[in-house]
Amino acid sequence: MFSASAPGKIILFGEHAVVYGRPAIAVPLTQLRATAVVTPSSRPGIRLIAPDLGQDVMLTDAPPDDPIAAVIRQVQTAVTLPTLPHMTITVSSQIPIASGLGSGAAITAAVVRALAEFLGLAHLATPAWVSALTYEVEKIHHGTPSGIDNTVVAYEMPVYFVRQQPQNHIEPFTVARPLHLLVADTGVRSSTKIAVGDVRRQWQEHPAKFEALFDGCGRIAQAARAAIETGDVAALGPLMQENHALLQEMTVSSPELDRLVTAAIAAGALGAKLSGAGRGGNMIALVTPATATAVHNALLTAGAKSVLATTLA
Numbered sequence: 001m002f003s004a005s006a007p008g009k010i011i012l013f014g015e016h017a018v019v020y021g022r023p024a025i026a027v028p029l030t031q032l033r034a035t036a037v038v039t040p041s042s043r044p045g046i047r048l049i050a051p052d053l054g055q056d057v058m059l060t061d062a063p064p065d066d067p068i069a070a071v072i073r074q075v076q077t078a079v080t081l082p083t084l085p086h087m088t089i090t091v092s093s094q095i096p097i098a099s100g101l102g103s104g105a106a107i108t109a110a111v112v113r114a115l116a117e118f119l120g121l122a123h124l125a126t127p128a129w130v131s132a133l134t135y136e137v138e139k140i141h142h143g144t145p146s147g148i149d150n151t152v153v154a155y156e157m158p159v160y161f162v163r164q165q166p167q168n169h170i171e172p173f174t175v176a177r178p179l180h181l182l183v184a185d186t187g188v189r190s191s192t193k194i195a196v197g198d199v200r201r202q203w204q205e206h207p208a209k210f211e212a213l214f215d216g217c218g219r220i221a222q223a224a225r226a227a228i229e230t231g232d233v234a235a236l237g238p239l240m241q242e243n244h245a246l247l248q249e250m251t252v253s254s255p256e257l258d259r260l261v262t263a264a265i266a267a268g269a270l271g272a273k274l275s276g277a278g279r280g281g282n283m284i285a286l287v288t289p290a291t292a293t294a295v296h297n298a299l300l301t302a303g304a305k306s307v308l309a310t311t312l313a
């Protein structure tokens with residue numbers, strides 16, 4: 001039996017603008033993980049089981065857009081094996097889907113790693129390799145992903161990320177003083193592909209306006225990185241507020257997200273913003289140990305379906 005896992009992620013600063021080459025910051029959400037288990041099988045073929053999704057199919061019968069089937073094809077191509085041994089792949093995930101926490105990338109990364117181990121090719125499964133294959137699968141589902149999700153999920157460390165050719169700029173960085181974050185779910189599922197497509201259309205119609213919005217997000221991400229590295233936690237709150245306002249202008253916030261952000265600030269959070277593609281999904285609030293409980297309760301009262309506390313150290 002070969003088992004591997006990968007974490008969820010949160011984008012702290014710079015979502016959407018990161019698609020257009022501006023820097024962004026993302027961190028792993030280590031307590032929520034996706035896990036893949038590969039077991040050799042005496043029955044012919046490759047069986048895919050995802051109990052959370054009620055899925056149990058043979059690879060040959062899987063729909064053409066099945067995400068796990070796509071991962072297997074990517075790995076098979078990458079390792080240039082004409083055929084794969086008989087096996088059962090079981091996938092499970094604690095990460096809510098379509099909510100900006102990187103569930104798709106985490107599942108893919110976990111399957112890539114477990115499959116590489118099963119095939120005796122664990123030495124190939126470096127973070128860079130896992131990230132690159134995960135990116136190929138993300139492209140199938142998301143159109144034009146920036147690459148930040150697969151990077152943070154595969155490297156499993158805080159990253160400062162800039163999408164660029166010929167190679168993305170990926171800088172792991174240190175967190176000088178612990179950051180206490182609450183991650184609150186609006187309960188509204190949202191498609192990253194649609195939100196990213198809407199931003200692209202608006203950028204095409206109003207290029208100057210959107211370039212300026214993206215520049216603003218990029219500057220915020222740079223300033224935030226400096227604040228995180230020097231332990232200037234107080235500076236991060238206003239940067240989150242500014243970033244949320246720019247995302248509102250890009251039309252990717254929503255009434256539910258705005259309500260949670262306002263409630264968090266009113267209850268004493270240092271800052272709050274949506275995280276990920278927006279229109280639903282999750283928001284994050286920066287708190288201190290002294291304000292955490294009040295903000296947690298305020299988020300639930302304001303309609304959050306769940307609130308997760310995480311510390312970045």
Ligand code: PMV
Pocket residue numbers: 011014015016017018019099100101102144145146147148149192196275276277278281
């Ligand atoms: O909603 P998520 O977690 O898939 O985050 C998407 C982040 C975007 O910047 C909106 C898109 C991207 O590919 O970076």
